[in-house]
Amino acid sequence: MNWRRFFCCCCSFEEKDQIGENKSRDYPWEIYTLKEILHATNNFHDDNKIGEGGFGSVYWGRTSKGIAVKRLKGMSSKAEMEFAVEVEILGRVRHKNLLGLRGFYASADERLIVYDYMPNHSLTTHLHGQLAADCFLDWPRRMSIAIGSAEGLVYLHHEANPHIIHRDIKASNVLLDANYQAKVADFGFAKLIPEGVTHMTTRVKGTLGYLAPEYAMWGKVSESCDVYSFGILLLEIISARKPLEKLPGGVKRDIVQWVTPYVKKGAFDRIADPRLQGKFDRAQLKSAVMVALRCTESNPENRPSMLEVVKWLKGGVEIRKVVTDIEHMLEEDGDNETDTDFQGFRGLVQNQNSFKVKY
Structure with missing residues:
Protein backbone atom coordinates (compact mmCIF):
# COMPACT_ATOMS: atom_id res chain seq x y z
CA MET A 1 0.00 0.00 0.00
CA TYR A 117 -17.60 -4.17 19.98
CA MET A 118 -17.21 -7.63 21.55
CA PRO A 119 -19.78 -7.86 24.40
CA ASN A 120 -18.11 -10.85 26.11
CA HIS A 121 -14.76 -9.08 26.33
CA SER A 122 -11.43 -10.93 26.17
CA LEU A 123 -10.48 -14.49 27.03
CA THR A 124 -8.24 -13.10 29.80
CA THR A 125 -11.26 -11.57 31.52
CA HIS A 126 -12.87 -15.02 31.73
CA LEU A 127 -9.75 -16.98 32.69
CA HIS A 128 -8.06 -14.58 35.10
CA GLY A 129 -10.10 -11.39 35.38
CA GLN A 130 -13.37 -10.08 36.76
CA LEU A 131 -15.53 -12.76 35.10
CA ALA A 132 -13.34 -15.72 36.03
CA ALA A 133 -15.25 -16.63 39.19
CA ASP A 134 -18.54 -16.85 37.26
CA CYS A 135 -17.06 -19.55 34.98
CA PHE A 136 -19.08 -18.69 31.89
CA LEU A 137 -16.64 -20.81 29.89
CA ASP A 138 -17.77 -24.41 30.21
CA TRP A 139 -15.78 -27.16 28.47
CA PRO A 140 -17.62 -27.03 25.09
CA ARG A 141 -17.18 -23.27 24.94
CA ARG A 142 -13.46 -23.58 25.75
CA MET A 143 -12.90 -26.06 22.96
CA SER A 144 -14.96 -23.94 20.56
CA ILE A 145 -12.82 -20.90 21.43
CA ALA A 146 -9.62 -22.91 20.96
CA ILE A 147 -10.73 -24.22 17.58
CA GLY A 148 -11.98 -20.80 16.46
CA SER A 149 -8.68 -19.14 17.40
CA ALA A 150 -6.79 -21.87 15.56
CA GLU A 151 -8.95 -21.41 12.45
CA GLY A 152 -8.22 -17.68 12.50
CA LEU A 153 -4.51 -18.51 12.47
CA VAL A 154 -5.01 -20.98 9.63
CA TYR A 155 -6.43 -18.13 7.58
CA LEU A 156 -3.47 -15.86 8.39
CA HIS A 157 -0.83 -18.53 7.71
CA HIS A 158 -2.30 -20.33 4.72
CA GLU A 159 -5.07 -18.31 3.06
CA ALA A 160 -4.14 -14.64 3.35
CA ASN A 161 -1.98 -13.30 0.52
CA PRO A 162 0.73 -12.58 1.45
CA HIS A 163 0.76 -14.83 4.51
CA ILE A 164 0.66 -13.14 7.91
CA ILE A 165 2.44 -13.96 11.19
CA HIS A 166 0.56 -12.48 14.14
CA ARG A 167 3.50 -12.44 16.65
CA ASP A 168 1.35 -11.69 19.70
CA ILE A 169 -1.05 -14.58 20.21
CA LYS A 170 -2.24 -14.50 23.82
CA ALA A 171 -5.45 -14.65 25.86
CA SER A 172 -5.98 -10.88 25.96
CA ASN A 173 -5.86 -10.80 22.14
CA VAL A 174 -8.69 -13.31 21.80
CA LEU A 175 -12.01 -11.48 22.04
CA LEU A 176 -15.44 -13.06 22.40
CA ASP A 177 -18.60 -11.96 20.62
CA ALA A 178 -22.17 -12.31 21.89
CA ASN A 179 -22.11 -16.05 21.11
CA TYR A 180 -18.64 -16.59 22.62
CA GLN A 181 -17.14 -17.03 19.16
CA ALA A 182 -13.40 -16.29 19.23
CA LYS A 183 -12.02 -13.28 17.38
CA VAL A 184 -8.24 -12.99 17.18
CA ALA A 185 -7.34 -9.31 17.56
CA ASP A 186 -4.47 -6.79 17.76
CA PHE A 187 -2.34 -6.94 14.62
CA GLY A 188 0.07 -4.14 15.56
CA PHE A 189 3.05 -6.54 15.67
CA ALA A 190 2.03 -8.65 12.67
CA LYS A 191 4.41 -9.41 9.80
CA LEU A 192 3.57 -9.95 6.15
CA ILE A 193 5.60 -12.85 4.73
CA PRO A 194 6.62 -12.52 1.06
CA GLU A 195 6.13 -15.45 -1.29
CA GLY A 196 8.78 -18.13 -0.85
CA VAL A 197 10.12 -16.79 2.48
CA THR A 198 10.06 -19.36 5.31
CA HIS A 199 11.33 -17.20 8.18
CA MET A 200 12.64 -13.74 8.99
CA THR A 201 14.92 -12.23 11.63
CA THR A 202 13.45 -9.23 13.41
CA ARG A 203 13.39 -7.33 16.68
CA VAL A 204 11.61 -9.32 19.37
CA LYS A 205 8.11 -8.13 20.22
CA GLY A 206 5.42 -10.01 22.06
CA THR A 207 4.59 -11.13 25.57
CA LEU A 208 6.67 -13.18 27.99
CA GLY A 209 5.37 -16.68 28.49
CA TYR A 210 4.03 -16.96 24.94
CA LEU A 211 7.27 -16.44 22.98
CA ALA A 212 8.81 -19.33 21.06
CA PRO A 213 12.42 -20.00 22.21
CA GLU A 214 14.04 -19.31 18.83
CA TYR A 215 12.18 -16.03 18.56
CA ALA A 216 12.89 -14.89 22.13
CA MET A 217 16.60 -15.66 21.89
CA TRP A 218 17.49 -14.93 18.26
CA GLY A 219 14.59 -13.02 16.74
CA LYS A 220 13.83 -15.78 14.23
CA VAL A 221 10.17 -15.46 13.37
CA SER A 222 8.03 -17.80 11.28
CA GLU A 223 4.53 -19.27 11.34
CA SER A 224 5.80 -21.84 13.86
CA CYS A 225 6.25 -19.01 16.39
CA ASP A 226 2.49 -18.45 16.29
CA VAL A 227 2.02 -22.22 16.62
CA TYR A 228 4.12 -22.21 19.80
CA SER A 229 2.14 -19.27 21.22
CA PHE A 230 -1.11 -21.06 20.38
CA GLY A 231 0.09 -24.15 22.27
CA ILE A 232 0.65 -22.01 25.37
CA LEU A 233 -2.76 -20.41 24.87
CA LEU A 234 -4.39 -23.84 24.55
CA LEU A 235 -2.92 -24.98 27.87
CA GLU A 236 -4.12 -21.71 29.41
CA ILE A 237 -7.66 -22.28 28.09
CA ILE A 238 -7.69 -25.82 29.50
CA SER A 239 -6.21 -25.05 32.90
CA ALA A 240 -6.89 -21.33 33.52
CA ARG A 241 -3.25 -21.11 34.64
CA LYS A 242 -1.17 -18.14 33.53
CA PRO A 243 1.66 -18.81 31.06
CA LEU A 244 4.22 -17.75 33.68
CA GLU A 245 3.91 -17.93 37.44
CA LYS A 246 6.31 -16.75 40.11
CA LEU A 247 7.42 -19.35 42.65
CA PRO A 248 8.97 -18.69 46.08
CA GLY A 249 12.43 -17.19 45.71
CA GLY A 250 11.50 -15.27 42.58
CA VAL A 251 11.89 -18.27 40.26
CA LYS A 252 9.47 -18.33 37.34
CA ARG A 253 7.81 -21.49 36.07
CA ASP A 254 6.13 -21.65 32.69
CA ILE A 255 2.92 -23.53 32.00
CA VAL A 256 4.69 -26.32 30.06
CA GLN A 257 6.89 -27.04 33.07
CA TRP A 258 3.80 -27.13 35.27
CA VAL A 259 1.79 -29.46 33.02
CA THR A 260 4.52 -31.97 32.07
CA PRO A 261 4.65 -33.93 35.38
CA TYR A 262 0.87 -34.47 35.28
CA VAL A 263 1.07 -35.72 31.70
CA LYS A 264 3.83 -38.17 32.64
CA LYS A 265 1.67 -39.53 35.46
CA GLY A 266 -1.45 -39.63 33.29
CA ALA A 267 -3.15 -37.26 35.75
CA PHE A 268 -4.95 -35.22 33.12
CA ASP A 269 -7.83 -34.37 35.45
CA ARG A 270 -5.36 -32.33 37.50
CA ILE A 271 -4.63 -30.13 34.49
CA ALA A 272 -8.22 -29.03 33.90
CA ASP A 273 -9.48 -25.81 35.47
CA PRO A 274 -10.92 -26.77 38.92
CA ARG A 275 -13.85 -24.43 38.29
CA LEU A 276 -15.11 -26.91 35.68
CA GLN A 277 -15.78 -29.29 38.59
CA GLY A 278 -14.91 -32.32 36.51
CA LYS A 279 -17.45 -31.51 33.80
CA PHE A 280 -15.34 -32.12 30.71
CA ASP A 281 -14.73 -34.80 28.11
CA ARG A 282 -11.69 -36.68 29.42
CA ALA A 283 -10.61 -38.06 26.06
CA GLN A 284 -10.90 -34.60 24.52
CA LEU A 285 -8.96 -33.10 27.43
CA LYS A 286 -6.08 -35.56 26.95
CA SER A 287 -6.02 -34.98 23.19
CA ALA A 288 -6.02 -31.18 23.59
CA VAL A 289 -3.15 -31.29 26.10
CA MET A 290 -1.12 -33.51 23.76
CA VAL A 291 -1.76 -31.15 20.84
CA ALA A 292 -0.57 -28.25 22.99
CA LEU A 293 2.64 -30.12 23.82
CA ARG A 294 3.27 -30.77 20.14
CA CYS A 295 2.81 -27.06 19.44
CA THR A 296 5.31 -26.11 22.15
CA GLU A 297 8.15 -28.41 21.11
CA SER A 298 11.46 -26.59 21.38
CA ASN A 299 12.51 -27.42 17.81
CA PRO A 300 10.28 -25.39 15.45
CA GLU A 301 10.67 -28.02 12.73
CA ASN A 302 8.85 -30.53 14.96
CA ARG A 303 5.82 -28.32 15.50
CA PRO A 304 2.70 -28.94 13.43
CA SER A 305 1.09 -26.44 11.10
CA MET A 306 -2.10 -24.73 12.22
CA LEU A 307 -3.93 -26.77 9.57
CA GLU A 308 -2.90 -29.94 11.42
CA VAL A 309 -3.77 -28.40 14.78
CA VAL A 310 -7.33 -27.62 13.67
CA LYS A 311 -7.77 -31.13 12.28
CA TRP A 312 -6.50 -32.69 15.52
CA LEU A 313 -8.63 -30.47 17.77
CA LYS A 314 -11.69 -31.42 15.73
CA GLY A 315 -10.94 -35.08 16.41
CA GLY A 316 -9.27 -36.22 13.22
CA VAL A 317 -8.08 -39.86 13.19
CA GLU A 318 -4.45 -38.75 13.31
CA ILE A 319 -4.86 -37.42 16.85
CA ARG A 320 -4.10 -40.91 18.19
CA LYS A 321 -0.65 -40.72 16.61
CA VAL A 322 -0.06 -37.32 18.27
CA VAL A 323 -0.92 -38.77 21.68
CA THR A 324 1.33 -41.79 21.09
CA ASP A 325 4.24 -39.62 19.92
CA ILE A 326 4.08 -37.35 22.97
CA GLU A 327 3.75 -40.30 25.36
CA HIS A 328 6.80 -41.92 23.75
CA MET A 329 8.77 -38.66 24.02
CA LEU A 330 7.93 -38.30 27.71
CA GLU A 331 8.88 -41.92 28.41
CA GLU A 332 12.29 -41.27 26.89
CA ASP A 333 12.70 -38.27 29.20
CA GLY A 334 12.41 -40.60 32.17
CA ASP A 335 11.38 -39.22 35.52
CA ASN A 336 13.14 -35.89 35.11
CA GLU A 337 10.37 -33.31 35.34
CA THR A 338 12.44 -30.53 33.76
CA ASP A 339 12.49 -30.32 29.99
CA THR A 340 16.16 -29.58 29.37
CA ASP A 341 15.45 -28.37 25.84
CA PHE A 342 13.90 -25.25 27.39
CA GLN A 343 16.63 -24.49 29.93
CA GLY A 344 18.30 -21.79 27.88
CA PHE A 345 15.02 -20.07 27.18
CA ARG A 346 13.83 -20.37 30.75
CA GLY A 347 17.07 -18.88 31.94
CA LEU A 348 16.22 -15.81 29.89
CA VAL A 349 12.74 -15.72 31.37
CA GLN A 350 14.26 -15.36 34.85
CA ASN A 351 15.63 -12.00 33.76
CA GLN A 352 12.91 -9.96 32.10
CA ASN A 353 15.46 -7.39 30.99
CA SER A 354 17.28 -9.87 28.76
CA PHE A 355 15.29 -8.65 25.76
CA LYS A 356 12.66 -6.06 25.09
CA VAL A 357 9.11 -7.22 24.70
CA LYS A 358 5.66 -5.72 24.99
CA TYR A 359 3.91 -6.44 28.29
Missing part, protein backbone atom coordinates in the same frame (compact mmCIF):
# COMPACT_ATOMS: atom_id res chain seq x y z
CA ASN A 2 1.15 3.56 -0.74
CA TRP A 3 1.09 5.07 2.74
CA ARG A 4 1.58 8.65 1.51
CA ARG A 5 -1.60 8.25 -0.53
CA PHE A 6 -3.28 6.55 2.44
CA PHE A 7 -2.68 9.45 4.84
CA CYS A 8 -3.52 12.02 2.19
CA CYS A 9 -6.82 10.21 1.84
CA CYS A 10 -7.35 10.44 5.62
CA CYS A 11 -6.58 14.13 5.71
CA SER A 12 -8.93 14.94 2.85
CA PHE A 13 -11.85 13.33 4.70
CA GLU A 14 -10.94 15.12 7.92
CA GLU A 15 -10.89 18.52 6.23
CA LYS A 16 -14.40 17.97 4.86
CA ASP A 17 -15.59 17.12 8.40
CA GLN A 18 -18.34 14.94 7.00
CA ILE A 19 -20.84 13.46 9.40
CA GLY A 20 -21.61 9.77 8.97
CA GLU A 21 -19.39 6.91 7.92
CA ASN A 22 -17.44 7.61 4.73
CA LYS A 23 -16.56 4.76 2.43
CA SER A 24 -13.59 5.08 0.12
CA ARG A 25 -13.71 3.35 -3.24
CA ASP A 26 -10.05 2.33 -2.79
CA TYR A 27 -10.35 0.79 0.66
CA PRO A 28 -12.79 -1.70 2.24
CA TRP A 29 -13.10 0.16 5.55
CA GLU A 30 -14.86 3.33 6.69
CA ILE A 31 -13.25 6.66 7.58
CA TYR A 32 -14.79 8.32 10.62
CA THR A 33 -14.71 11.96 11.66
CA LEU A 34 -13.37 12.89 15.08
CA LYS A 35 -16.76 14.42 15.89
CA GLU A 36 -18.47 11.05 15.38
CA ILE A 37 -16.02 9.15 17.57
CA LEU A 38 -16.08 11.76 20.35
CA HIS A 39 -19.88 11.62 20.37
CA ALA A 40 -19.93 7.80 20.47
CA THR A 41 -17.36 7.51 23.29
CA ASN A 42 -18.65 10.46 25.32
CA ASN A 43 -15.38 12.33 24.70
CA PHE A 44 -13.32 9.25 25.66
CA HIS A 45 -14.85 9.27 29.13
CA ASP A 46 -13.29 6.93 31.69
CA ASP A 47 -16.66 5.20 32.11
CA ASN A 48 -16.37 4.11 28.48
CA LYS A 49 -12.85 2.68 28.85
CA ILE A 50 -12.83 -1.10 28.43
CA GLY A 51 -9.12 -1.81 28.11
CA GLU A 52 -5.65 -0.36 28.38
CA GLY A 53 -2.16 -1.43 27.33
CA GLY A 54 1.21 -0.18 26.19
CA PHE A 55 -0.34 1.04 22.91
CA GLY A 56 -2.99 3.22 24.58
CA SER A 57 -6.62 2.69 25.56
CA VAL A 58 -9.75 1.05 24.15
CA TYR A 59 -13.18 2.65 24.57
CA TRP A 60 -16.71 1.45 24.03
CA GLY A 61 -18.72 3.61 21.64
CA ARG A 62 -22.48 3.96 21.44
CA THR A 63 -23.69 3.44 17.86
CA SER A 64 -26.45 1.39 16.30
CA LYS A 65 -24.29 -1.77 16.52
CA GLY A 66 -21.74 -0.70 19.13
CA ILE A 67 -18.07 -0.03 18.41
CA ALA A 68 -14.72 -0.31 20.17
CA VAL A 69 -12.17 2.44 19.56
CA LYS A 70 -8.44 1.96 20.09
CA ARG A 71 -6.83 5.31 20.86
CA LEU A 72 -3.06 5.23 20.42
CA LYS A 73 -1.24 7.28 23.02
CA GLY A 74 1.42 9.63 21.74
CA MET A 75 2.51 10.02 18.14
CA SER A 76 5.90 8.31 18.30
CA SER A 77 7.33 6.59 15.24
CA LYS A 78 6.59 3.27 16.96
CA ALA A 79 2.92 4.14 17.48
CA GLU A 80 2.72 5.41 13.91
CA MET A 81 4.12 2.14 12.57
CA GLU A 82 1.80 -0.05 14.70
CA PHE A 83 -1.19 1.99 13.52
CA ALA A 84 -0.15 1.65 9.88
CA VAL A 85 0.52 -2.08 10.18
CA GLU A 86 -2.76 -2.81 11.93
CA VAL A 87 -4.89 -0.83 9.50
CA GLU A 88 -3.04 -2.36 6.54
CA ILE A 89 -3.47 -5.94 7.76
CA LEU A 90 -7.01 -5.60 9.09
CA GLY A 91 -8.01 -4.09 5.78
CA ARG A 92 -6.79 -7.28 4.07
CA VAL A 93 -8.31 -9.98 6.27
CA ARG A 94 -11.89 -11.23 6.29
CA HIS A 95 -12.59 -14.25 8.49
CA LYS A 96 -15.20 -15.10 11.11
CA ASN A 97 -12.47 -15.70 13.73
CA LEU A 98 -10.54 -12.47 13.15
CA LEU A 99 -11.61 -9.13 14.59
CA GLY A 100 -12.56 -7.04 11.59
CA LEU A 101 -11.76 -3.38 11.02
CA ARG A 102 -14.78 -1.08 10.98
CA GLY A 103 -12.83 2.06 10.22
CA PHE A 104 -10.29 4.59 11.46
CA TYR A 105 -9.51 8.25 12.01
CA ALA A 106 -6.11 9.84 11.39
CA SER A 107 -4.98 13.42 11.93
CA ALA A 108 -1.80 15.24 12.87
CA ASP A 109 -2.11 14.30 16.55
CA GLU A 110 -4.62 11.41 16.74
CA ARG A 111 -4.66 7.82 15.53
CA LEU A 112 -7.92 5.96 16.20
CA ILE A 113 -8.90 2.47 15.03
CA VAL A 114 -12.56 1.39 15.12
CA TYR A 115 -13.68 -2.24 15.54
CA ASP A 116 -16.88 -4.10 16.26
